[in-house]
Amino acid sequence: MLALYTLFDLNDRLFYMMTDNAEDIAPTNTQTKILDAAECLFVEYGYAATSLRAIASAAGVNLAATHYYFGSKKGLFASVFRRCVQPINEERLLLLNKITESERPLTARSVLESFFTPLVEAVYKNHRVPALIGRIYAEPASLTKPILEQEFGKIAARYQLALSEVLPDVPTEELSWRFHFMVGSMIHLLQFNAPLGTESTYSTFISGIDRMLDYAEAGLTQPNKRQRHD
Amino acid sequence: MLALYTLFDLNDRLFYMMTDNAEDIAPTNTQTKILDAAECLFVEYGYAATSLRAIASAAGVNLAATHYYFGSKKGLFASVFRRCVQPINEERLLLLNKITESERPLTARSVLESFFTPLVEAVYKNHRVPALIGRIYAEPASLTKPILEQEFGKIAARYQLALSEVLPDVPTEELSWRFHFMVGSMIHLLQFNAPLGTESTYSTFISGIDRMLDYAEAGLTQPNKRQRHD
DNA sequence: GTCTATACGCCGATAGAC
DNA sequence: GTCTATCGGCGTATAGAC
Numbered sequence: 001m002l003a004l005y006t007l008f009d010l011n012d013r014l015f016y017m018m019t020d021n022a023e024d025i026a027p028t029n030t031q032t033k034i035l036d037a038a039e040c041l042f043v044e045y046g047y048a049a050t051s052l053r054a055i056a057s058a059a060g061v062n063l064a065a066t067h068y069y070f071g072s073k074k075g076l077f078a079s080v081f082r083r084c085v086q087p088i089n090e091e092r093l094l095l096l097n098k099i100t101e102s103e104r105p106l107t108a109r110s111v112l113e114s115f116f117t118p119l120v121e122a123v124y125k126n127h128r129v130p131a132l133i134g135r136i137y138a139e140p141a142s143l144t145k146p147i148l149e150q151e152f153g154k155i156a157a158r159y160q161l162a163l164s165e166v167l168p169d170v171p172t173e174e175l176s177w178r179f180h181f182m183v184g185s186m187i188h189l190l191q192f193n194a195p196l197g198t199e200s201t202y203s204t205f206i207s208g209i210d211r212m213l214d215y216a217e218a219g220l221t222q223p224n225k226r227q228r229h230d
Numbered sequence: 231m232l233a234l235y236t237l238f239d240l241n242d243r244l245f246y247m248m249t250d251n252a253e254d255i256a257p258t259n260t261q262t263k264i265l266d267a268a269e270c271l272f273v274e275y276g277y278a279a280t281s282l283r284a285i286a287s288a289a290g291v292n293l294a295a296t297h298y299y300f301g302s303k304k305g306l307f308a309s310v311f312r313r314c315v316q317p318i319n320e321e322r323l324l325l326l327n328k329i330t331e332s333e334r335p336l337t338a339r340s341v342l343e344s345f346f347t348p349l350v351e352a353v354y355k356n357h358r359v360p361a362l363i364g365r366i367y368a369e370p371a372s373l374t375k376p377i378l379e380q381e382f383g384k385i386a387a388r389y390q391l392a393l394s395e396v397l398p399d400v401p402t403e404e405l406s407w408r409f410h411f412m413v414g415s416m417i418h419l420l421q422f423n424a425p426l427g428t429e430s431t432y433s434t435f436i437s438g439i440d441r442m443l444d445y446a447e448a449g450l451t452q453p454n455k456r457q458r459h460d
Numbered sequence: 461g462t463c464t465a466t467a468c469g470c471c472g473a474t475a476g477a478c
Numbered sequence: 479g480t481c482t483a484t485c486g487g488c489g490t491a492t493a494g495a496c
Contacts (some may be wrong), residue, residue, distance in 0.1 A: 030479085046370040053473060062481055064474085069479095129472065138368035138422070140276040153235045177438065185411040186416025191367070193409075206425030211407045215449040222448035260462080281488060292464060294491090299462095303489070464495075472487060478481080 031069050033059040039080050043131040047077055047139050077139075080149050084122070084132050091118035097164060108166045108221050109213070114187075115159060118207055123205065128203065134191030156183075163220065170224050182216040184226050240337040261299050263289040268438055269310050273361040277369045294373055307369075308377050314352070314362050319385050321348035324393060338396045338451050345389060346416075350439060357432065364421030386413075393450065400454050 037059035041050045052073055056063045070076035093115035103110055123129045136144050160179050164172060189208050193200030261431060267289035271280045281304055286293045300306035325344035333340055353359045366374050390409050417439050422431030 017469075019256075045372075048276060049370060052473090063472095064481065065479085067473065068421075140274075140279060142275075174441065177441045178445055180418065180422075180438075181415040181442055184415040186414070187418060188367075188410065188414025208407065208410075210403065212411055214452065214455060215408055215411045218452035219445040219449045221388060222444065225444060282490080283488070292462095292491095294465085295463065297491075462496085464493105466493090467491085469488100469490095471486100472486085473480100475483090476481105478479105 007046060009067060030059075030061050030065055033061055034066055034069060034076070035080055037068075037085060038076055039084070039128060039132060042080060043076060043128050043135060045144060046135065047073075074143060077143065081136055081147055082151060084126070084129055085151050088118045088122050088129075089151065091121075093158065093159065094156060096158065100162065103130075106162075108163065108168055109217055111159065111162050111166055112220075116213065120206065120209060123202070124196055127202065130190035130193060134187055137187045138191065167221060171226070173225060174224060175220075178220050185212055186214060234293065260289075260295055261290050263291055263297060264306070265310055265313060268306055269314070269358060269362060270309060272310060273358050273365060274363065277373060282306075304373060305460055307373065311362065311366055311377055312381060314359055315381050318348045318352050318359075321351070322387065324384060326388065330392065335456055337390075338393065339443070339447055341389065341392050341396055342446060342450075346439055346443065350436065353432070353435065360420035360423060360435065364417055364426075367417045368421065390431075393408060397451060400450075401456070404454060405450075408450050411449060415442055415445060 008027070033056060038050075038055045041055055041058065045052075052066045053063055055076075056066055066073075066076060092115055096111065096119065099110050099114055100106060109225055136147060156179070160172075160176055164170070164175055164180065167175065170178070189205075189212055193205055193208065264285060268280075268285045271285055271288065274280075282296050283293055285306075286296055296306060298302075300309055322345055325347065326341065329335060329340050329344055349359070366377060386409070390402075390406055393409065394400070394405055397405065400408070419435075419442055423435055423438065
């Protein structure tokens with residue numbers, strides 16, 4: 001049964017997670033304690049403004065433990081991100097393969113839903129997921145490029161292939177731009193959760209995802225105005 | 231006559247700008263030297279990872295001069311950003327007011343073009359503009375929120391008003407979400423310039439803006455699926 | 461008004477004791 | 479596997495020279 005647990009208290013702010021795994025509730029191994037603390041602090045303050053000292057202190061471990069387990073601050077950042085994103089992307093591929101085999105005809109809408117459903121489920125368990133994914137696109141490219149390519153390279157290619165099968169009239173190059181714009185809308189939503197002036201909660205986030213699906217579908221499936229240049 | 235000038239050489243990389251102002255070519259005042267150097271370094275490495283020492287050294291001024299002129303690192307960041315964005319936003323309002331008065335009927339396309347034309351012109355003069363605007367959305371909110379509200383609050387409201395006049399069937403709340411998604415696509419384009427795998431040049435940037443206009447127009451003008459909740 | 465010199469506490473990283 | 483000590487570099491601030 002999923003329930004909400006307090007991870008720790010830092011500067012009078014509480015940090016939470018939702019889990020059904022007893023190991024998560026009171027992590028016994030040092031790696032997990034460091035990852036949990038780092039996730040909260042990277043999300044809150046960004047990579048460069050978060051010190052390993054602050055992470056070690058929040059996690060209740062020695063400073064040198066961060067280097068022992070993750071080699072460097074960069075390595076820790078990549079590990080935090082991978083732990084968050086890998087399960088989402090695995091679920092995406094499972095869903096996409098499933099609907100590719102079962103749905104006739106396959107629609108752009110279904111493809112998009114297989115992309116966003118695993119994300120929404122992950123956000124339900126851990127409300128830091130949007131901000132964490134937002135962060136990776138926010139940090140300088142020198143830090144994030146290798147991480148982004150490793151975690152998203154395969155899945156971006158797979159989704160563009162699926163979309164090109166669903167939208168055969170849109171040239172590949174045009175489709176990759178449209179996919180790029182969709183990712184941009186998504187990242188912006190993840191980073192800011194809601195338009196300026198709206199307070200952001202889980203339900204406004206869901207409502208935003210829902211509206212973004214409409215927006216992305218309209219943009220992706222628009223008639224092609226350009227000539228192919230073969 | 232616009233021409234390209236080398237600003238300075240840092241770690242074997244050259245930083246440029248395009249200008250027709252003699253004062254820009256060899257800036258004599260310390261403020262400008264600091265602003266130029268800071269712009270390059272903030273774009274390249276991000277806010278937190280750029281040291282005032284590196285800025286002062288690149289600008290050829292004393293470390294303490296940065297505090298004398300800009301009060302703090304935050305103040306310097308805000309000044310760099312304001313110098314870049316203020317002229318663009320002034321031009322946007324001029325254009326928007328012009329077409330609002332002269333065009334019958336006013337179209338969503340025209341409104342969007344008045345938003346992007348001043349940006350494209352600024353990028354032609356200074357190729358760091360996209361990355362610089364991208365950066366402000368990438369830094370932690372505690373740094374950027376006051377800056378974003380001051381520089382973009384008024385213009386975002388003005389454009390949403392213009393769009394709501396052009397698209398009277400779309401409820402205000404729905405329109406503000408769609409505008410939010412458009413800004414997201416734009417920021418993503420500014421930050422990454424082109425889809426992964428495409429090298430980014432000025433002409434690919436222009437082509438991206440052009441395609442994004444189509445994408446945004448399709449999303450903004452899509453028929454409304456939702457009920458008004460009055 | 462403009463700029464220099466200097467100081468303080470915190471940073472990532474590492475070497476080596478246990 | 480954990481911890482202490484330590485290094486050079488950092489952001490920031492300020493006192494005071496010109």
